[in-house]
Amino acid sequence: MENAYVQIGTAMFRTGILGYGGGPSIVPLIRYEAVTRFKWMKDEEFMEVLAIANTLPGPIATKLAGYLGYRLKGGWGAVIGLLAHILPTCVAMVGLYSFITFFSTSHVIKGMIAAVVPIVAVMLGVMAYEFGEKAIKGLGWPAGVTFFIIAFLLLQPLSVHPAIVIFMFLLYGAFHHKLKDKWMKSKKTLGKGDGV
Known part of the structure; x- marks a missing residue:
């Protein structure tokens, strides 16, 4: 091992190195490494970590790299995770800056960038x-679809900051099962009362 x-x-x-297009596009790669390749955590836990990381300031990919390193090996693991994630890209940016500047009008470079976006x-x-x-x-279909619509409306037409929306849903999620259990008990109680 x-x-x-x-x-x-x-x-x-x-x-x-392989992440292209900023933090959100790197998340599936980090998820693959953490959940599928090395099995450091289950998918459900990764979703929870991702939700919490989205509520905090800073780039999502570096937060995840630091967290995963810390989870496995404490402080030194966090340092190694962050450096391994950031340093190669920083060195490549410095080294390739002149190349990109020189070839920025090249159709080949534009084609490469356009090909990666899909x-x-x-x-x-x-x-x-x-x-x-x-x-x-x-959550079930009704709640899942309802929350999707609410999240979409809050994020798009109303332009509520994503951290606020995530925090609202995290807060609701903390009480979801208790509320669901109460609703089911009240539904059963009403059903029994109707039959008497």
Whole structure:
């Protein structure tokens, strides 16, 4: 079995190098490393960590890299996770700045960038579908669809900050099962009363 520090370093190095298009596009790669490849956590826990990380300030990918490193090996794990995720990209940016500037009008470079965008969109779409599927299983169809609509309205037409929306749903989620149990008990009580 690989050393945990090596696992953290290689996983976060891969996500830092292969992630394209900013933090949200890197999340599916980090999820693959943490859940599928190394099995550091279950998918449900990753969704919870992602929700909490979204409520905090700063880039989502670096927060996840730091958290995963800390979870596995404490403070040094967090340092290795962050450095492995950030450092290669920073070095590449400095080294390739002149190259990009020189070739910024090149049709080949523009084509490469355009070709990657659909891949990122599909990765985010697959992850969103899987998260939605789990939400429907946990909440049920009526609540899942209702919360999707509420979240969409809050985020799009009303332009509420995503951290506020996530916090609202986290707050509701803390009481969801208690509220659901009370509702089911009251429904059963009403049903028994009707039959008497």
